[in-house]
Amino acid sequence: MLKYVIAYAHGSSSSLSQSPGPAALALLSIFAHAVVDKIKTDASSLTGRGIIVFKSILTSYLPSIQEHFSPSLDQLQYSTDRRRTLAILENLEKLFQWPSCVERVHVNYFDPSHYPKLTELLLKGNSAQRELQIFATALATKNQSASALWKQLVDSLEDFFEPEIEERGPDLSELQEWDVANEDPDDNQAFVLNLHKALWEHFLFNCQYEWESVITNLRLNWWSKEELAGTYAVCFSLFFLGDQRPENWNAACQWQDTQISVFKLNKVILVEPQEVDVAEAEKGTLVLLPSGASENSKDCDETVSSCSEDDDGDEFWELLGVPTQSQLKFAYAASFKYRGPSQAIRPSLRNYPSVSLTKLLGSEKFNDKPKLLLSFLLVRTLWQYYESDWMGEDWSKDSVHFMFNEHDGVSKVISVNEPFLQTRFNIVDQSNEIESTSKPTTVRSSKKQHKKHLKHQAKLRTHPYPKVLALGIMLLEIELGQRIENFGGRECNDSDEVNVLHNIGVKVLRNEKVWPPKGIYTAVKRAIEICIKPDLEVLGTNKKLLRGNFFHAVVGPLKAMVAGAWPNADTQEMNPIVFEDTDFSPSPVAGELSIHNTKTNNSGYAINPPAPPPSNSALNIGKPSVAIAGNVMATDSPITVDQWFENLDDFDYALKISKSRRNENCQPIKVAILDTGVLESYYQADQMFQKSIKNYKDFVSDDLTTRRENTGHGTNCIQLLQKVYADAEIYVGRVFQGSQATDNTHKLMAAAIKHAVDVWKVKVICMPSGFTTASQEIDDAISTAIYARTLVFAAASNLSNFTSIAFPARLFQTFRLFCMFSTIAGAKPTCYFNPAAHKKARYNFAILGEGIQVPPIHNGAIQNPLSGTSFSTIVAAGVAAKIIDFSSHPDVRGKIDDVDALCQVEGMSEVFAQMVSAVDNSYHCLTPWKLLRGWRPEDAEEEEMRLAGCTAW
Template identity: 25%
Template sequence: MAPISYTPMALLLETARIIREIAKLLKNDDKDRELKHFYSRLMAHCLMVRDHANRIKAAIALDNELILRILALFESIVTTHVLRELSAFPVSSYFRLRALCQHWDKMRDQNDSIKLEFVKQCLNFGLASEQRDEFLESLENWEDDLTTQYPEDPSQWSKDDFGPQRKSRSEPSYAVWNAAQSLFKALMASKNCTCQPTHEFGARLCLGTYRKPDLDEDIDQDFDFDMYLSTQQDWQEVHVHTVKEAVVQFAVNDEELRPQKKKLGYKLMEVKKLCEPIEKIRKMASHRLDRLEFKVERGRLWKLRSERSSFPIDRTKAPVSLEQFIKEGSRSLTEKTKRILAVLLSYAVLHLHGTPWLQPTWGSSSIIFFQTASSTIPLRPFIQTQLVQEGTGDVAPELDRVLKHEEEDCDPDDCDPDEIDPDDVDPDDLVLHHCPPVVALAVMLMELYLATPFEMLAKKYGVDLPDGIQNRTLSIDADLVFQGCKSEIPENSQFRYAVEKCLDPKTWQDENGMKLDNQMLRTTIYQEVVWPLEDELSQAFSYISIDELDKIAQTLDFGSWGQSIQSQQAAACSPPNEFASPHDPQYFVGLQGYIQQTEAHAWGRLVADVPYIAQRPEQKMARKVDYKESKFFDDETLSEDHSPEDDFQKVYEEFVQKHLQNRLQSPVKIAILDTGVDLNHPDMDARDNQIKGKYNWFNERFKKMVPDHVGHGTHTAGLLLDYAPDAELYIAKIAEDKPSDPRMIAKAIDFAVKSWQVDIISMSFGFPTCDVDGYDELERAIENAHSKHVLMFAAASNSGANLNRAYPARDQHVICIHSTDANGNRSSFSPTAITDDTNIATVGQAVESAWPVHLCDEKTNPTFVKYKSGTSYATPIAAGIAAFLLQYAKLHLREDQLEKLKRQSGMKAVLRKIAQKSQESKLRDDYYYVALSLYSDNLFGKTEGFIKETIIDILKNS
């Protein structure tokens, strides 16, 4: 008898229940008053453990430290005697608890004396009262720690504790497996014909989550499948309805089982020759009836009335395989498309493992995407296979031997381990992987994440693969490649976790090393692979609903950065994206036209599972603001567009780009401390080689993921890409809708200086006062950066004359940036100039830059840009001008002169000179307005020699 396989949470719930039953049994039997009291307290604790576990189980990770800790505590009271009746099995986690659960389940019908004898041998709570009290105290400490981390009110939970959708997400229905199996068998039964030459039927089945959250997971349900069938090269669209059946039957001849005519108004036709309806529908294409409608019921295939195509493909263009996208290093493999595909492919294993639809050797070449008549490639994957008998597919001989060996093994539920002689088990068989499809999935996950074909990864890491496709499903070779490349995948990434689980043979075997039974296999696939990948998607793109993922994915163009596909139908819907989650700001924009497109939702509120509340503009204005609360300076809404970017670009081309072509120069490095960046934006994707580093200080659990949920960081990053087109950018996510506390910002500055070794730091935020907790640490970080000659730019504030400059812009080691219009006039929101100080300003009104794709209405804003005003946006422009000056110095000045320009005093002196149009010029609004152009009144409108000598002279005296 082998111990039952449990997930950690399931094992905890079962253990707490059993320990309580045992404590009740012991309390009723024992006469000692002190022991009775102990057992009563133990019973109460077990109830509390179960209550807490049920309360948090839907929200926490599978390997949560608190769950593992309580399991270890319970394991400590179970003796090794519990293992006496068990066959030899590999030692695994909590094997004594698993054995206890198995034994107790078998003993439920025994009398109390037998149970007591077993308990006294297998459990030891301690002989002395001090030992028993210590055990209860450990339980109490665990309960205290759990309630501290997970209070009764979920809104108080830490954002790092769970993914934004895990708390409410339900498991998918496993009935899809039966429906897909029935479909394949019905198609097989209908494909025989006498045509010559014989048809070779191909099938392409649409992959998806097939989530129906309102359904019971263990009951067969009706499921519809989209697919394509072919007899030659041309593919025919087919929609298949499957019908729920109490008992699945595949060979039925009874006439009374013919499907009933239910308000169809016509008689169904049984499909006996699959080629006939396919050929007929092709001839009827002129009537616009070009999608076959089938129904599978009781193992037979029935033809319904054909309908109009719902997915018009371009038959003149060949489908594109996932393998092609990966080989070409396509930019369509964005962060979003990678994660969506990972989830959909994991569901393919969940729903299709063990069916003919999913061969053990499936891979990226098996996954194809159709091109549509509108020249888009919807993110709608199909898996292609041949309609052949099970077991007759093209499987490599070595793998075929392994599979046949597994098929000959007895089912764990039917065989008795006591009959297996351990001496007859080949040790090599213990490392065989019991679920080859998940190995193939692991390979595809590596290919997706690294955007590199598996064979190239193997070559890169010196793994010599055998010939043939079987190398993709041999876990030993796949694991060798993974060991080589896993350093390129963040350690806390759910991609990495899923790959590790896929490749670990122990994940897919029971405690006896035997293949998991079907029910446990499905549970393991979902909990160890699908669920983590869902979390990876949810954490990166919180507005994407897992329950609506099938619909959302089909609206994205895989061939164009995963952008939304425009269609008349979608444009007519309200909200604009009918598949938007209520957490998506676009949902509210479409639903209520008077709601302005705001800075979206706050990640912190989302992960706490608090619904996003759309505010009218007047509600937002009326919100009471804490005087000490930090903010971004981006809330102005001036409408006129007057950015001087074109003039700057001409200067940059003249003095930098022309010279970069002739010599290699080390790039200027700029750190952006902001809300992250939308890496799926076309501008970011096209220039992703410039983004060299990312770090999420706001949520270090996902430190390499810097999604921008409000747009502020994407806008500032876009400006720096425009004003510093050859610089390297480093993204430090320090906020969502408002900046973080000063300590976190201090860490980001220290990291940017020490690890990234940046030249410039751009900070478009500020605190109204430095009298906030932790600001002393921020001051220390700023002083350290200044001592390393790192130039820091910060936004002045948007308070006009109501407040002075904000912090850290007010710090003497930081260059404060004010805002003007394109003519140098002070913006109404920009603070009043300070006497006897260098009040540097540049354009900050109606500045155009990138805006996150998911916050844009593609119909009205197909280029995904937005005009914004505020000192927040003057700051990255000033930082970009400084980057230009550093790059100019690297090209035209000596090293010692460059070092002087890197100092704050040198940079401010040069910026002041640029602002002076002549010796007689007065400051406009007491601002040094910095703008570059080739006009003769501008410094860079002079001759090259004059520019160089002027800057050298300034630096000499700075």
């Protein structure tokens, strides 16, 4: 069968290169399955020193990859799968050709002749052990070319398991620039204007509830047309939320889902089906049937309401405040008429505030697909709503909102391709003494003064179209993944926010380091530049022609590009952002969930935010970089943190050694903490008593005279390490200047890792932080640590599922370092901190990281408990260092089979595996004293406990 496949593929190579259809994918699947199966089998038999990591990675990844290639020939459904498979085959072919350095031609189609070594391996049935052994030996001796190729192979294996968003169209990378679309015939601006005017007039004076305003979310990716009696209406989807007076703020949040059909005619009569008079319709009066009825209907659902002319829209208010899961349908011509209930277009969670775009910027879910779709929807929104009050001059990322809904059985998800435009209708206080007849005059006077102020401002503005500028800023923020304010700009000293934003936007566009970001599409880039600069040759100076010019220059190209990828951008499915089941703030006053952005720099800021607030608070992940201890207690648990450390004391008792028994072959383990530094006062105190801190280097300022620390986080980490492993020799590297990373933090961290390995000669490195984006420099530095037999521990992230596992912790999948998750004292993982466990990883280790108390670092100051994966990282590193120390003790040396393996991730992982007390939701929860096999100091002799420790691994 395989020989036939290879022969057929050889004969069909020209056609396969032209179109990767089902036959090509099937042949690729069979070939890849055979190659992976062969290498997996032969790799499992490799022996020898120094090849543990090489062997373990191949034998752990290849079986999972092999499962993907089913004999049913239908597994490689998307071109993304094809590219990833070809990348693995390419690197395996290079491995079998190594050390040959012949330059290979890149191909994006399958042809067996492109893989001569792999093809020969399959056809001749020879063993692959020889080639694998040669390469593994070179890798163990730090051969540079072997190391570079190995990294490429590991990267391709890791990429294969990255979560894949289901594509329902061509890959974005395969899109071409399409011809500009013609102007959209479905211009609904007249209906948009009429809807806002109707709601504003109705909300202003007719409110029947104790509301100060009505928050309105208008769906931007859905509307429909409805034809009746020679005319038609445009139907809009909206959510309403009453913003209550302060004395009523304890009421629960409850959005009301509605559809409003806006008709052209001025008169609407709602009647029963049998009373329809077509003649009335021909005279210009619209006869509106109840929802679901037809002119031929004989029966009418008695539950459908019928409004009379005397109701004058009161029923609109009556129903707006009634909690219901139905969607309420209204019609509007001269007034609002109720048409009955219906099923919602998309079920949303009504009792949760909506989330603004501001809060979602920086999420890793914003990859190419959601960025492009959301950008297009916002561009179209500006064109559709430009001349309406739905969109003020101050519209921004705070005006664009998203509703919570359910997706595939998972609650609390947000679909970024379903944006809403949020506005607020203020309500006139009915308790004042102004007569109702004078109210319109008062309102008109206020609006007149406001327009006068705007006219004065417009004379001083540097950008003629503030709404267009606001759109350009939003598109720029979406591409960069951060708020524009993070780039500064207050130095321009201007009271007009439009001028401030214009100044920042232009500066960002001129900054070659951040603009354009990697992978931006030409049409999007052009749209941003047109909107921000602005390009008046394109937009023109005549405001009456602006919408038409904007369509042809911005909307058209984007619409054509999107149409080339997906049939309908409004209904295109995409992977949602998933939130854990936590206590969100239900306050209807705020109107949105407090979720702060986490990515604040295009180079990739570190992302270990503060510990979680009390359970009644909204989720707050606003502070970046380094986890500062928050004012929290550990989650309720029958086991306290003190009890956890009492058990750790038993573990320490079994592994301890007196100073008198140490010799030159049995020295305390050197541990580096690369973080925010250490307080000078704490350093001086340490030198007087413990003398744990052996060296300090400031990579930020190169100051050799004084120790620095601006956050307290680094000092807390030192305290905790001393608590876990009292004998540790601590080396402190200051990499962060404050609680936020800068543009060069990646470089500083890489330099610190190499310094810790090459100069300090540490055995354990702690990185209680992480970055949103990967860094080749840090990656290379970690490789240096691996070859030096130095263990690296990194924090997973404190953002739950808001983002994926931070870099470099995510490298744990291939045994390059330890990624540490957090548990409470009862050895249960917390859903509040931890990102999701990686299903394909052999181990997802988690250890105590909540509610840990250490002495105050400032005299008289209250020290909040430490919580976060930063601190679980320190705890795990301390335990590992203690175990390595124990393995060198004179009475232990020789009783442990492979001591060197303890300084490799795979070897120490097997020891950690013996500590696992439970696997909870794929997290491997650690209790170190489990190594003692139940022995306790009061029940056993010291020698028995130490022997138990030796035989545990």
